[in-house]
Amino acid sequence: xxxxxxxxxxxxxxxxxxxxxxxxxxxxxxxxxxxxxxxxxxxxxxxxxxxxxxxxxxxxxxxxxxxxxxxxxxxxxxxxxxxxxxxxxxxxxxxxxxxxxxxxxxxxxxxxxxxxxxxxxxxxxxxxxxxxxxxxxxxxxxxxxxxxxxxxxxxxxxxxxxx
Amino acid sequence: xxxxxxxxxxxxxxxxxxxxxxxxxxxxxxxxxxxxxxxxxxxxxxxxxxxxxxxxxxxxxxxxxxxxxxxxxxxxxxxxxxxxxxxxxxxxxxxxxxxxxxxxxxxxxxxxxxxxxxxxxxxxxxxxxxxxxxxxxxxxxxxxxxxxxxxxxxxxxxxxxxxxxxxxxxxxxxxxxxxxxxxxxxxxxxxxxxxxxxxxxxxxxxxxxxxxxxxxxxxxxxxxxxxxxxxxxxxxxxxxxxxxxxxxxxxxxxxxxxxxxxxxxxxxxxxxxxxxxxxxxxxxxxxxxxxxxxxxxxxxxxxxxxxxxxxxxxxxxxxxxxxxxxxxxxxxxxxxxxxxxxxxxxxxxxxxxxxxxxxxxxxxxxxxxxxxxxxxxxxxxxxxxxxxxxxxxxxxxxxxxxxxxxxxxxxxxxxx
Numbered sequence: 001x002x003x004x005x006x007x008x009x010x011x012x013x014x015x016x017x018x019x020x021x022x023x024x025x026x027x028x029x030x031x032x033x034x035x036x037x038x039x040x041x042x043x044x045x046x047x048x049x050x051x052x053x054x055x056x057x058x059x060x061x062x063x064x065x066x067x068x069x070x071x072x073x074x075x076x077x078x079x080x081x082x083x084x085x086x087x088x089x090x091x092x093x094x095x096x097x098x099x100x101x102x103x104x105x106x107x108x109x110x111x112x113x114x115x116x117x118x119x120x121x122x123x124x125x126x127x128x129x130x131x132x133x134x135x136x137x138x139x140x141x142x143x144x145x146x147x148x149x150x151x152x153x154x155x156x157x158x159x160x161x162x163x
Numbered sequence: 164x165x166x167x168x169x170x171x172x173x174x175x176x177x178x179x180x181x182x183x184x185x186x187x188x189x190x191x192x193x194x195x196x197x198x199x200x201x202x203x204x205x206x207x208x209x210x211x212x213x214x215x216x217x218x219x220x221x222x223x224x225x226x227x228x229x230x231x232x233x234x235x236x237x238x239x240x241x242x243x244x245x246x247x248x249x250x251x252x253x254x255x256x257x258x259x260x261x262x263x264x265x266x267x268x269x270x271x272x273x274x275x276x277x278x279x280x281x282x283x284x285x286x287x288x289x290x291x292x293x294x295x296x297x298x299x300x301x302x303x304x305x306x307x308x309x310x311x312x313x314x315x316x317x318x319x320x321x322x323x324x325x326x327x328x329x330x331x332x333x334x335x336x337x338x339x340x341x342x343x344x345x346x347x348x349x350x351x352x353x354x355x356x357x358x359x360x361x362x363x364x365x366x367x368x369x370x371x372x373x374x375x376x377x378x379x380x381x382x383x384x385x386x387x388x389x390x391x392x393x394x395x396x397x398x399x400x401x402x403x404x405x406x407x408x409x410x411x412x413x414x415x416x417x418x419x420x421x422x423x424x425x426x427x428x429x430x431x432x433x434x435x436x437x438x439x440x441x442x443x444x445x446x447x448x449x450x451x452x453x454x455x456x457x458x459x460x461x462x463x464x465x466x467x468x469x470x471x472x473x474x475x476x477x478x479x480x481x482x483x484x485x486x487x488x489x490x491x492x493x494x495x496x497x498x499x500x501x502x503x504x505x506x507x508x509x510x511x512x513x514x515x516x517x518x519x520x521x522x523x524x525x526x527x528x529x530x531x532x533x534x535x536x537x538x539x540x541x542x543x544x545x546x547x548x549x550x551x552x553x554x555x556x557x558x559x560x561x562x563x564x565x566x567x568x569x570x571x572x573x574x575x576x577x578x579x
Contacts (some may be wrong), residue, residue, distance in 0.1 A: 005190075006526045007578070010519075015578070029369040041518060042542075064548050064554050066518035067578075130518065 008120035018067035023077035027060035032144035037136040073134030180206035192528030200271030200554030212459035225495030249461035267392035267407035272300035283309030290315035318485035321497040343375035377474035393427035400460030404453035414440035421446040
């Protein structure tokens with residue numbers, strides 16, 4: 001029995017976020033909406049970003065998938081809202097580095113907070129994509145939102161890319 | 164030792180032929196391999212045939228005029244003879260090698276389009292329970308040709324809905340392509356009914372037999388379809404080889420698929436003429452060692468007897484369906500009784516996502532598949548995004564099903 005390995009993967013924090021996801025649901029206003037799919041397993045997320053100047057004032061989402069993808073999107077919601085786009089990108093880089101670090105990267109709790117619970121996922125190559133699904137969607141949405149806000153003279157942003 | 168009642172079927176002896184079934188996983192766990200619908204494991208007889216080929220007989224086929232070339236060519240073509248006999252093909256030249264079943268289905272869709280047999284205003288009929296490999300090539304053909312794609316639905320029980328067969332298959336229908344056994348639902352379809360109806364309107368019938376050929380005796384001559392596709396790696400053979408069986412007169416009329424070496428009659432700077440089937444459809448160096456391996460695989464299955472394999476599959480599936488349905492919160496997606504049903508059982512477990520089910524089972528040495536199983540429309544039909552699938556084969560034991568059931572209880576508790 002490999003319960004220790006399972007417990008390393010399914011940290012309590014992850015199971016808590018899975019059962020009670022933070023900030024779930026799609027909200028308005030938003031400048032960009034993206035839909036990302038993990039083609040190998042079918043996990044899906046629709047994610048919206050609302051920017052207030054440089055600040056990410058909301059990340060709302062509707063996600064279908066496993067505990068890892070759900071919990072990681074919930075943690076993203078906690079970590080990113082209220083940060084500047086630049087700070088958010090730093091968190092994204094740190095989370096991505098942790099996921100791709102084959103278990104050799106020491107997570108920085110100051111940056112990743114609950115996100116450090118995902119350190120164990122890096123040991124399960126098949127699950128890394130699950131953990132990154134929401135984050136890749138956020139990266140995509142925020143890039144599109146920046147384009148929208150930079151090219152739009154008004155603040156009436158309700159069209160996203162439903163892709 | 165497990166012996167299926169009424170037969171001399173000896174699972175323990177069969178398992179002894181499969182080295183991988185004896186291996187241990189991290190934590191010294193015995194492997195419980197319940198993912199045979201994905202790919203089957205390989206017996207020593209197959210492994211050794213491939214090993215022997217590479218050690219002693221390796222050369223390219225047809226074009227090498229030396230001793231090894233003759234041996235390799237003979238071994239390669241012997242594999243084709245064995246496959247032809249295994250599916251009771253009227254002729255060995257009706258067996259076209261591809262790299263897998265997907266390529267076989269793509270080949271048919273492509274050349275039927277190129278031959279102008281499907282055009283603007285025509286209809287192609289498939290079903291909602293197809294694997295993506297029997298959906299996408301037809302969508303592509305419809306796009307290229309201007310034909311439209313129509314679908315058989317699936318009943319709540321997971322059976323093919325034949326109620327509107329007379330509206331679906333009409334004089335506009337040029338091709339009907341369907342799976343014999345669903346890789347997700349496990350359903351065995353009444354393909355004879357569909358073939359008869361399709362032929363009555365002059366349509367061609369393509370059967371995806373990827374899950375059928377591994378599980379029960381298949382006789383393409385008796386079946387009466389026009390094309391039958393399957394893959395080597397699901398019939399205890401190697402990866403990298405698929406089979407397209409086609410009626411010879413039909414194959415002989417169709418244009419080539421890929422261009423290259425060995426598919427030509429002659430090539431000039433002005434143009435080329437093409438070899439007869441099957442070479443016409445086999446451009447380039449073919450899967451030589453794979454043909455040797457596939458020949459050994461069908462020999463292995465024939466020695467056991469496909470009717471015995473089918474009986475074991477039936478018995479183990481009935482056992483699994485019974486045991487799994489006693490788990491609270493577990494819902495089987497597909498027929499719930501082992502009647503007209505293959506050995507793939509897809510299910511959901513309340514409150515636990517299939518990936519998480521599969522991960523927990525893996526932590527106990529149990530290999531299953533989780534996800535959409537390349538059958539997204541079928542999942543959508545049952546309102547689920549993903550399922551967990553346990554699939555059984557000639558080497559699966561009741562003890563392995565018991566281990567699955569016990570691990571599913573553990574999974575429920577873990578996520579409770």
